[in-house]
Amino acid sequence: MGKRRGFEFAFCYSLFMTIFQAIIMGLVEGLTEFLPISSTAHLLITAKLLGIEQSPFVALFEVVIQAGAIAAIIVLYTKYVLSKPKLIPLILISFVPTAVMGVLAKDFVKTVLFDSVGTIGMTLALIGGLFLLIELLIQKKVIVLSQDMKDLGYSHAIFIGISQGLAVFPGVSRAGAVIVVMMLLGYQRRDAAMYSFLLAVPTIFAASGYDLLTTPLDGYGVSEYGLLA
Numbered sequence: 001m002g003k004r005r006g007f008e009f010a011f012c013y014s015l016f017m018t019i020f021q022a023i024i025m026g027l028v029e030g031l032t033e034f035l036p037i038s039s040t041a042h043l044l045i046t047a048k049l050l051g052i053e054q055s056p057f058v059a060l061f062e063v064v065i066q067a068g069a070i071a072a073i074i075v076l077y078t079k080y081v082l083s084k085p086k087l088i089p090l091i092l093i094s095f096v097p098t099a100v101m102g103v104l105a106k107d108f109v110k111t112v113l114f115d116s117v118g119t120i121g122m123t124l125a126l127i128g129g130l131f132l133l134i135e136l137l138i139q140k141k142v143i144v145l146s147q148d149m150k151d152l153g154y155s156h157a158i159f160i161g162i163s164q165g166l167a168v169f170p171g172v173s174r175a176g177a178v179i180v181v182m183m184l185l186g187y188q189r190r191d192a193a194m195y196s197f198l199l200a201v202p203t204i205f206a207a208s209g210y211d212l213l214t215t216p217l218d219g220y221g222v223s224e225y226g227l228l229a
Helices: 002-032 039-049 056-064 066-083 087-113 117-139 154-168 174-184 189-214 222-228
Strands: none
Touching: 002 039, 002 056, 002 066, 039 056, 039 117, 056 066, 056 189, 066 189, 087 154, 087 189, 117 174, 154 174, 154 189, 174 189
């Protein structure tokens, strides 16, 4: 009886910690997804701090939970996008180079870079420094933010998509890459941030779907599927 109770306690404790870790990871994702600070990098660092070892399931979890943040964008901005139908093909054009880069680099990044906290930290610092440099150039009038969403064309959309593709590397913020490039192209901060939000919808849904299709789900139980849900 004592052994059985000990087993039950250990199981509940393990399950509780798994749920606790999932909640913390979800909070980190929600707080960082729409800031130019790389939600993936912060999820990887948080996983390290929580003692979560990287595995195919953890990598899948880190991608899938981002879909929750994207659902918020759909609720908030569907009306805005429908009122500006020109944006839809531009978003899709930006998405294509990102998707190609993601598929080509996925295996290398997940097998080599995901465990390198040092590389992630250096990349975060580099992106932060780049933002500071851009702000300095704006203050000195070297960069003038004079364009808005209606000025966005196909060539810029492609360039923005390529820059977003760099976010496949841990530490490079998807939103940050889009905002930086759009500001370098002269777009106002608000429009750059808005476009980064909208471009996140096809990008993250595609990434989540791709990971679901390519990650073997054999051996996962109710607990794992519950965490993904």
